Amino acid sequence: MELIDKNALVEYLERMGNEIYAGNDEYFIGQKAGLMKVVSVIMTFPIVEERQHGHWKNGCCTVCGESAATDGHFDFIAEEEQKYCWNCGAIMDGKAICDD
Numbered sequence: 001m002e003l004i005d006k007n008a009l010v011e012y013l014e015r016m017g018n019e020i021y022a023g024n025d026e027y028f029i030g031q032k033a034g035l036m037k038v039v040s041v042i043m044t045f046p047i048v049e050e051r052q053h054g055h056w057k058n059g060c061c062t063v064c065g066e067s068a069a070t071d072g073h074f075d076f077i078a079e080e081e082q083k084y085c086w087n088c089g090a091i092m093d094g095k096a097i098c099d100d
């Protein structure tokens with residue numbers, strides 16, 4: 001399964017729809033209506049999983065508690081370079097939001 005950003009897709013489709021000058025041309029009116037219908041269908045689909053935001057605290061993910069990834073003593077990966085938790089997929093930008 002590949003995850004996509006639902007809001008980014010909706011924004012893209014709405015922008016495409018707004019860029020179509022329909023005028024009185026039935027073809028473009030239909031194209032614009034079709035795009036807007038797709039947007040409304042996408043909006044009705046359930047969110048499977050909302051990506052959580054966390055940060056590394058004492059070497060562990062604040063969402064799932066798993067230790068930060070490392071390749072060993074010689075190939076250490078700094079926490080600042082780990083933008084996502086390898087275990088739960090949390091985005092590691094939440095320090096300012098949930099600084100506990």
Ligand SMILES: [Zn+2]
Nearest residue numbers: 061064085088
């Ligand atoms: Zn995690």
